[in-house]
Amino acid sequence: MRKPALYSPTTRAVVRKAVAPAVEDAPAAVVKPPARWRTALGRMAGSPRTVWSALVLLTALLVASVWHGQSQLPKALTQKDIDAAVLRTLTTQNLPSQAARAAEKIRPAVVRVVSSVKDKKGVEQELGEGTGVVIVDKGVILTNLHVVQGAQSIKVVFADGTESVASVTGVQAHNDLAVLQAHTIPDDLIAATMRSTGDLVPGDGVVAVGFPFGIGPSTSSGVISGFNRAFKSPEGEQEIGNLIQFDAAANPGNSGGPLVTMDGEVVGIVTGILNPTSHRTFVGIGFAVPIESAASAAGLPPF
Numbered sequence: 001m002r003k004p005a006l007y008s009p010t011t012r013a014v015v016r017k018a019v020a021p022a023v024e025d026a027p028a029a030v031v032k033p034p035a036r037w038r039t040a041l042g043r044m045a046g047s048p049r050t051v052w053s054a055l056v057l058l059t060a061l062l063v064a065s066v067w068h069g070q071s072q073l074p075k076a077l078t079q080k081d082i083d084a085a086v087l088r089t090l091t092t093q094n095l096p097s098q099a100a101r102a103a104e105k106i107r108p109a110v111v112r113v114v115s116s117v118k119d120k121k122g123v124e125q126e127l128g129e130g131t132g133v134v135i136v137d138k139g140v141i142l143t144n145l146h147v148v149q150g151a152q153s154i155k156v157v158f159a160d161g162t163e164s165v166a167s168v169t170g171v172q173a174h175n176d177l178a179v180l181q182a183h184t185i186p187d188d189l190i191a192a193t194m195r196s197t198g199d200l201v202p203g204d205g206v207v208a209v210g211f212p213f214g215i216g217p218s219t220s221s222g223v224i225s226g227f228n229r230a231f232k233s234p235e236g237e238q239e240i241g242n243l244i245q246f247d248a249a250a251n252p253g254n255s256g257g258p259l260v261t262m263d264g265e266v267v268g269i270v271t272g273i274l275n276p277t278s279h280r281t282f283v284g285i286g287f288a289v290p291i292e293s294a295a296s297a298a299g300l301p302p303f
Contacts, residue, residue, distance in 0.1 A: 098262040099221035102207045105264025108159045109134040109192035112211050113143050113166075113180070113256060115151030127151050131210035131217075131257030132180060133266060135298060137191040139164070139182035142294050143256030144271055145171060146233070148178050159217075162186040172297035175289045176240055176271050178256075179298045192258060194300075195265040197244065197290045202226055208248040208270055208286070210257030222248030231287045233272050243287040244268045250286040259288040269294045 096104070111134060115127045130147030134140065141156060148154050154166045162184060170179035207221045225245040232239040246259060250273050259268035268288030276283060 098205060099207050099219065102221075102260055102262050102264040103209055103219040106133075106192055106207070106209055106258055106260045106266070107217055108190040110159060110209050110217050110257065111141055112157040112214075112216070113141075113147050114155045114157070115148045115153070116155070117150065117152045124153070129211065129214050129253055130255040131253065131270070132156060133256075133258040133269070134158075134189060134191045135194065135266075135295070135300070137189045139166075139185040139189065140169075140191075140298060141166065141180040141182060142269055142298060143178050143180060144269065145173060145176045145178040147256050148180070154180065156180065156182050158182075158186050158189070160186050170297055170299065172293070174238070174240070175293050175297065176238075177269065177289060177294055177297040192260075193265045194291050194295060195261065195263075195267060197227075197267045197292065200224060200227075200261075200267060205262045206246050206248055206267070207260050207262070207264075208246070208250050208254060208257060209260070210250070210254035210270065212249075212251035212253040214253055216253070220249035222246055225285070229287060231272050231274070240271065240287075240289070242290065242293070243271070244290055246286050246288060247284050248286065249282050251282050254286075267291050 111132045113130045113132045115129070116124045117127045119125050127150060128147050130144055132141040132143035132147075135142050148168060154168070155163060156166045157163050164182040164184035166180040166182045168178055169181045171177070202224050204224045205221065206224055207219060209217055209219050212218055223246065225247050227244060228241070229243045229245040230239055230241045231243055244259065244267070246268075248259070250257075250270055252273075254270050255272070257270045258266045259270055260266050268290055270286060270288045272287045273282055274285035274287075275281075
């Protein structure tokens, strides 16, 4: 027995007719470029010269991109670059002189020394004024003996303005030296650096820092004029030997102050000036006790 068809021939024809327009109306799966584009692309694809030109252009663009990236990186410094920068600084900046640097280094250790006595009415009178230099940060100070000799009281004024009573703890009379101990010590007191005079020669630069006529601290610079000089002050009868002669300006009040190298290191204690006249003014010849002798006065070991 045959199975009946689901659709009769007439029904199948109707279905095909209904579906056909929908199929025909479906959009195309691939959109083709315009004919003129297809022609140009075809010519490019078929031309080796064009292909190589494109490759060269892409390579050039890649190289340019890499170079630009590297040009943005910081350049490594060479010794030549550093030397050039230092030279530019030295030629364009006003740097402090050697004397200025030496004075700046020694100044925190320089003190003003004032000695006093009381008159018959008990009024304190100034006896003498000079300079001292801190050689130990516990308040140990070197100065000249003639600055404090005969004083009933001694006052020292430190670089930061601190004032203190001081006592004489040591004397080396034949070198006109006295050692003082301050009773009040500033915080962070800086002591001077001392160095041997053994390798110094005439002509080496030196700086004197002190309180000439009470004015200061004042700085003067010059050179060492000679060694092993002898000097006798007009006020005294004792002659002092083995002195350093120098020509940095010094006047009354500089006594006891440091004579330093251009590195700011103490090589002597200013002790007197030559006075060919009665005016007590500087004529270009000053004398200092070598630091080897001065340090021994304070009980410090020799250099």
